[in-house]
Amino acid sequence: MARNISFAMTTGQFRQQTKFVTRRNGWKFLKCGDVLNGCVKCMGLKPGEKIERLGRIVVVDVRPEPLQCLIDWPIYGRTEAILEGFPEMYGHEFAAMFIKHMGGDLDTERTRIQFEYLEE
Template identity: 45%
Template sequence: MRLISFSMTEPQILDRSKTVTRRTGWRHAKAGDLLRGVHKCMGFKPGEKPRTLATVRVVEVRRERLDAITDQDVAREGYPGQSADWFVAKFCQAMRCTPETEVARIEFEYVDEGEGGGAR
């Protein structure tokens, strides 16, 4: 099962308020994929392993410009009450990109233990 890092939104994954994520790259993702959400995917010390936060199933993937995000989707990203402009600025700073950058908008649902089976 492929790993997906939620280091910047761990609390939102743990409380299951996040149901959409935007990623640069991720051209391989498709509906039905199971992903293991982890705190981080890189930068481990010897012997350290990824800490699982949740298993999610991809519902929909589409490519769009980052600045096409709506306030409603900002809430689904785990930031209710924040604006689209706020999210775009935060994303661009973290990912070193521009508002015009094409990103993968990945919508997902949470899979309870035993529901999703093994890796696909």
Template identity: 40%
Template sequence: MPRLMSVAFTEDAVRNRTKTVTRRKGWTFLKPGDRLTLCRKVMGRKPGEPLVRVAEVEVVEVWREPLGMVLPSWGRRKYGEAEMTREGFPGLEPAEFVRRYFTEAQGMTENDTVTRIEWRFLDEPAA
């Protein structure tokens, strides 16, 4: 049975099939070939609130990297810009992404290690 993963902030990008990467604190157990069910919200649903499944995906790559790898200050401008698009935030500055979703939301710093997870949608042919 696939694991559930919330994509609350990027549901539209998942539905449009433009989000193919996520960064997570933890999730170190994932490996290529694992399947995930991407959902609107997993944790914190009210009693009776339905689980809204958005997409089924297969993990194709998983690695750990410092959160700061996406930042221009780490000398990775092109990587960071490309990753923002893969994350479902085209045009968002990598520094804003780190601040909003990791520093403010989770108390992380650019030196903290995150798990980068890349997937393919199961309704698309395998490469």
């Protein structure tokens, strides 16, 4: 059974398949080839709420990486913001948004997960 992964903040990007990278706190156990169920929300469901699945994805690259990389290498940061589903942002803007919502700082190691969409 595939593990669920939430895309609560990027549901639109997932549905439009404009998101190809996600960063997570934890998730260090993932490896290339793992299949995941993208969901709107996986945790904190109220009684009676059900998981809404968005689609299946397969991990094609996974590695630890601090957000500082998005700032130190501006072209890389811009490219990563686009892959994260935020084409209007630059790396430093994406890093600031990520920290605001997920905590930590620029040097905190995150798990960068690159994926492809699987056809249903």
